[in-house]
Each structure stands twice: as C-alpha cells, then as structure tokens.
Amino acid sequence: MKQLAILGASGHGKVVADTAELAGWERCVFFDDQWPGKVLNGAWPVMGNTESLVRALDRYDGIVVAVGDNAIRKRLIDRLMQCGARMATVIHPHAMVSRHASVGSGTVIFALAVVNCGADLGIGVILNTACSVDHDCILADCVHVSPGARLAGSVTIGEGSWVGIGASLKQGVAVGRRSVIAAGAVVIGDVGDDSCVAGVPARNLGIENA
Numbered sequence: 001m002k003q004l005a006i007l008g009a010s011g012h013g014k015v016v017a018d019t020a021e022l023a024g025w026e027r028c029v030f031f032d033d034q035w036p037g038k039v040l041n042g043a044w045p046v047m048g049n050t051e052s053l054v055r056a057l058d059r060y061d062g063i064v065v066a067v068g069d070n071a072i073r074k075r076l077i078d079r080l081m082q083c084g085a086r087m088a089t090v091i092h093p094h095a096m097v098s099r100h101a102s103v104g105s106g107t108v109i110f111a112l113a114v115v116n117c118g119a120d121l122g123i124g125v126i127l128n129t130a131c132s133v134d135h136d137c138i139l140a141d142c143v144h145v146s147p148g149a150r151l152a153g154s155v156t157i158g159e160g161s162w163v164g165i166g167a168s169l170k171q172g173v174a175v176g177r178r179s180v181i182a183a184g185a186v187v188i189g190d191v192g193d194d195s196c197v198a199g200v201p202a203r204n205l206g207i208e209n210a
C-alpha cells in the first residue's frame with residue numbers, strides 16, 4: 001500500500017491529504033508538533049510528532065510538509081531531507097502542469113492550478129487552488145502562491161515569499177526573498193527582500209514580512 005506521511009495536521013494539511021488521495025496515494029497519515037493531543041485531522045489519523053516521524057521514515061513511500069509558514073516549512077524539510085526522507089510531490093489530477101515545467105520535491109499543487117511551459121518550481125512550494133504560474137516563471141524553495149493568484153510570464157519569486165490570495169504580478173517582475181504580496185495586490189514593479197506590498201498598483205506597506 002502506497003503510504004504518505006504528512007507533517008503538519010492543519011487545514012492546509014487536510015487539503016494536501018485530500019489531494020494526495022485523488023492523486024493515487026492509498027493511505028495518508030499525519031504527524032504534528034503543535035497539537036500533541038490531536039488524534040485525527042479531518043478523516044486522517046495523527047500518529048505522532050516530528051521525532052516519531054524521523055524514527056519511522058522507512059515506513060512511508062513519501063513525506064510532505066504541510067505547514068503554511070514558509071520559514072518553518074523550509075526548516076522542517078531541511079531536517080527531514082538530512083535524515084534521508086523521500087520527499088513527495090503531490091499534484092491534483094485536475095491541476096494542469098506542463099510537461100516542460102519542473103517541479104521540486106515536497107511541492108504541492110492543488111486543484112485547477114496551472115503551471116505553464118518553462119516554469120521552474122523549487123522544493124516545498126505551495127501552489128494553492130486555482131492559481132496560475134505562467135511560462136518561464138522561477139519560484140525558489142518554499143514559496144506559497146495563494147488561491148487565485150496570477151503570475152504572468154517570467155516572474156521570479158525568491159525563497160520563502162508569499163503571494164496573497166487573488167494577487168496579480170505583471171510579466172517579468174522579480175520579488176525578493178521572504179516578502180509578502182498582500183491579498184488582491186497588483187504588482188507592476190520589482191519587490192525587494194523582506195518587504196510587504198499591497199494595493200493597486202502595489203506599494204510598500206512599511207511592515208516587515210507579516
């Protein structure tokens with residue numbers, strides 16, 4: 001039986017498990033550090049914490065980290081990979097991913113997301129429901145693109161940045177590392193590291209990565 005272990009028994013984790021089942025994984029189980037008393041996450045059992053997962057890595061055909069915080073997800077993925085975990089990619093059968101795109105390990109792609117030709121997704125990326133990542137975009141490790149966000153062609157996004165729900169990024173813009181693009185923002189120029197931009201057109205909110 002093909003078994004997937006998911007670290008992070010969150011709401012996002014439930015969507016990962018549901019997507020994984022539709023993608024052919026036969027059994028999904030959770031591990032989590034934040035809620036020690038939790039035994040179920042939706043329809044799926046919670047088996048233990050990160051340490052128990054590390055001890056049981058051999059039992060699972062794939063591991064995915066379902067923690068929404070990009071920095072924490074990166075730290076957990078690094079730890080698991082150092083321990084030899086087989087990081088899985090989980091792609092919804094109704095996502096459309098070009099055969100000429102590349103998808104890093106530990107990345108999850110939800111329903112109705114589109115990834116076009118030449119796009120390059122790093123490790124541990126989240127492409128949330130119905131977002132689009134157009135041709136030749138480059139997304140570094142542990143980027144999160146929220147539901148319905150639109151990345152035009154050749155956009156680059158640095159490690160750990162978060163694109164909010166419904167945001168749009170004009171072709172060719174570059175977003176730095178650990179930055180936040182607010183919900184609904186329209187980004188027409190480059191965004192630096194550790195920035196938070198919002199509005200139409202997007203302007204710096206003057207707050208650090210929220």
Ligand SMILES: CC(=O)SCCNC(=O)CCNC(=O)[C@H](O)C(C)(C)COP(=O)(O)OP(=O)(O)OC[C@H]1O[C@@H](n2cnc3c(N)ncnc32)[C@H](O)[C@@H]1OP(=O)(O)O
Pocket residue numbers: 128146147163164165180181182183184185196198199205207210
């Ligand atoms: C399946 C899922 O659920 S995936 C998750 C999807 N969720 C998202 O995409 C949420 C993205 N997050 C946001 O847009 C947030 O509002 C953030 C990160 C930009 C800011 O959050 P916070 O740091 O809590 O800021 P806060 O709410 O205090 O707002 C600070 C200021 O920015 C403004 N602001 C916040 N968000 C936005 C926005 N999306 N557009 C325009 N202005 C905004 C506020 O009005 C406020 O302005 P003021 O100081 O003049 O009153």
